[in-house]
Amino acid sequence: MAYIEKRGERSFFLRVEAGYDSKGKRIKRSKTIRIEDKSLLKTKRKLTDFLEVEYHKFKAEVQSGNYISPEKMALTNFINDWKTKYAEKELAETSISNHLFHIN
Known part of the structure; x- marks a missing residue:
């Protein structure tokens, strides 16, 4: 419903x-x-x-x-969720490594 x-x-x-x-x-x-x-x-x-x-x-x-439910969570937890639920499925390896480089 x-x-x-x-x-x-x-x-x-x-x-x-x-x-x-x-x-x-x-x-x-x-x-x-x-x-x-x-x-x-x-x-x-x-x-x-x-x-x-x-x-x-x-x-x-x-x-x-x-x-990904909007809730209070640490940035590291959000990055891990983002990586597993979105990045690994939608982005190329080089894009993921570039994003993570800038995040770090």
Whole structure:
């Protein structure tokens, strides 16, 4: 079930369920979308279609395991997550080594 909530004039909140934890509590992932295109806000149908597409993209990202939840974490932990979840899959070895050189 799609959970889309209007937060402000141009802001919408998306929530996806990602299963259950060991205690039986639902795992929820959320994301805020800000719409910059004024033409989308003029018609309800275009806005609904856009939000549905964004919701399904977000849901696919969460279900595939590529979603990195925005939480407080140390930079080293974030770099390790980025390296395993994104860089090793999407970037060439030379690009990864260049990025890590600049990070260090």
